Amino acid sequence: MKDNFEQFIRKARQVRFSQEDKARTHELLSRYMRMNPARFRAEGRHQVQRSPFFQEFIKNCKFLYKPMMALAVLVVTVMAGGGVSLAAENALPGDVLYPVKVEVNEEFRAMLAFSQEAKAEWKVQQTGRRLQEAEKLAAKGEFGSETAAKVDAKFEQHTQKLSEIASKLEAKGNVEAAAAIHSSLEATLEAHERILGALRGEADGRVEEILVKVKVKTREAREARDRAEAEVSAKAHTEVKEAAEGKLGAAQNKIAEVKSFIAKMEARAGAAATADAKARLEAADNTLAQGKTRLEADACGEAFVLFQQAMRTAQEAKSLVQGSIDIELDLDDEDEENEQELEEEHPPADGEIEVETEIETEVELETDNEREERGRSGTQIEVEL
Amino acid sequence: MEKEFLEAYEKYADALFRYCYFRLSDEEKAKDVVQDTFVKTWDYIAQGKSIAEMRAFLYRVASNCIVDQYRKRKTTSLNYLQEKGFEPRLDIREKLETEIEAKEVIEVLQQLDEKYRDAFIMRYVGELSVKEIAEILGEAENTVSVHIHRAVKQVRLLLKHEG
Incomplete structure (x- = not known):
């Protein structure tokens, strides 16, 4: 023995x-x-x-x-x-x-990123970054046709790659991961749809062109997500339950992450954007609670879907805050289509959504990556050639 | 400082990987966590903070990353994993034998209660002291000892039945 x-x-x-x-x-x-060299030695002297x-x-x-x-x-x-x-x-x-x-x-x-899921998550963020760059440029009035073409190409490239990764995962039977990828992309694209929508008139219609493409991809992502979620729900009960429980954890994490993000960025994003984001976060919390009830009632497939939805809503709240910091803008949603979709997923907000911000001259860090949330300060550098 | 850190990497990476591997039952995720752990530890050092006990620090960071992984996706049963084509792949040289053995180990571990399993792995694979385990898990040392003891009992029982 x-x-x-x-x-x-x-x-x-x-x-x-x-x-x-x-x-x-x-x-x-x-x-x-x-x-990322050590800027301070243990003795405490600043190292050049x-x-x-x-x-x-x-x-x-x-x-x-x-x-x-x-x-x-x-x-x-x-x-x-x-x-x-x-x-x-x-x-x-x-x-x-x-x-x-x-x-x-x-x-x-x-x-x-080692695992396929990590690679995919990074690709989603990359896609968001390209769109964010386009938005910042458009807001400054510097979004030229050459840049627009590049953004377009990159956008296609990334979303195509994501499709491939998701398909590979589905082929292996890992539908949960595929669903997560589609959901993450959907949330990111939806958020950028709103921001681009507010910039519609800019850059001689180039923003409009990108917006159209983004909308197409958003719809595709949503449909793919629906299909994947259905497949997850169709699995054996224990598997669905585990998937739902895992998603519950992920959603709780996401909501907590966005909560602290909003708290940190509150001052910079302005009152209106923050209020809106907080409202969304509350909606996410509610959806989460609904999901929990379904889970307790053993309706695990529904719970899985609700938890993913909660994650998307939380992500949108974050993107909203980030977007309002990036550009000085009134995010008045004149697009009826968007409003309808918003109402389906979120409780209707009071009146229109207005965001007022000032353009920051300091450099801010993207806090998408957890690693960067250490809160390091960047330096603004301008070089003239 | 960089040199020392990389030396620490060479020294502890294997054991850390082993630890993560058994707690997560997933080679890819274990690799992710090991990498994350060292990157985060470097960040800490780069800010000028000093680490008294490197090994304990690494395990603590790794344990936090593992908890994050748990939250993202609950570790699934071995049968489910096997259906999806999970095969514990290891160093090519020792592949066949160690593969089979690793699978046996995981099979047994998966049958333990989660609380007992973590403490057990930390003690016997991670070779952490009860005190260290208690700190990392945020439990009383006594509780940890009890969990380890119960885990050992369960493991012995399971090994007996394996024949």
Whole structure:
């Protein structure tokens, strides 16, 4: 008996991290450390970085072979003291640091995702980022046709990739994950629909073009989500129950995350946007409660659907706050279609939704990624060539 | 500092992976968590904070990440996993033998009560002290001891029936 047990423990301890994976993570870690160097030594002195990041940079970016660009980056690097990748987070197409944002930061974050679900979630965020950039540019009146074409191409590319990942997961039988992807994309796109809708008139109809495409994808995502949810509900009872319970946890997490996000951004987003977001969050809470009741009544398929809905509503609240910070705007919803859909999912708000904000001159960080919620401050860098 | 950190990685990554693997029953998620853990730990260090006991710190961060994973998706039964094509894949060299053995281990572990299982894994796979486990789980040391003890009993029983 004792032998069996010891043998058992020995077996367990034989499991090992594969050489490949271990080395890969080591490499990733090294790169991450170089991009996010320790700014303070344990003694507490501020460290001036000579930036090995620069060498890392050259390895990764083709555009640096232009001498002027290299000079610009060098200046930026020295000034920023190694926090370049962080500063790049708010770059827009056309900015000096934009290639850093896309080719370094985003590449890196894509690499950090091991599982298919993590990859997909990052892709959803990437899609959102492209739309957010378009919105910011349109609000500034700088949304040109070349940029519009690029945004369009990227949008197609990302949503296509997401479709593929979801299909692969469905083929493996993991419909829950596929449903989650569709739901996440749906929420992101819906939020951007509203923001783009408010910018309709801008950029000679280019915003309108993108809006149309986004609407199509939103509908596709919604339909795919419906199908996936139906498939989940059709599974064996224990599986559906587990899926619903898992989703409950995820929804609770999401709501908590958005709650703290709103609390942090309240001052910057302004009273109206915050109030609206809070109302949505309340709606999300209600939907969650409904889901719990269904779960207790053993209607697990319905519960799963409701929990996903709660997550989407919470995500929308977050995107609303983020959107109102990004652009100075009245998010008056003149689009009847949108209003109808909103009413189906959310309790109707009082009157129209108005958002008043001031354009911030400080650089804000996207707090989509949990990692960035440490609350590091970025630096605004402008380089003239 | 960077050098020390990477040394710590080389030293602890295997055991940490093992720990995550058994608590999550999922190789991919375990890899995600291991990576997350070291990244978050580096963030902590990069802010100038010092870590007294690296190993304990890593396990604490990992445990938090694992809880997050639990919330995202409840760990499913082994049968369900097998239907979906879950095969515990491991280092190629020792593949066949260790695969089978790992599967056996997971099968047994899956039958334990969740509370007992976590404490058991932390003690026997993670090799954490009862005190450390109590801190991480936020439970009294006594409770942890009881859980571990009960887990061992259950495991012994299950191994007996396996023949």
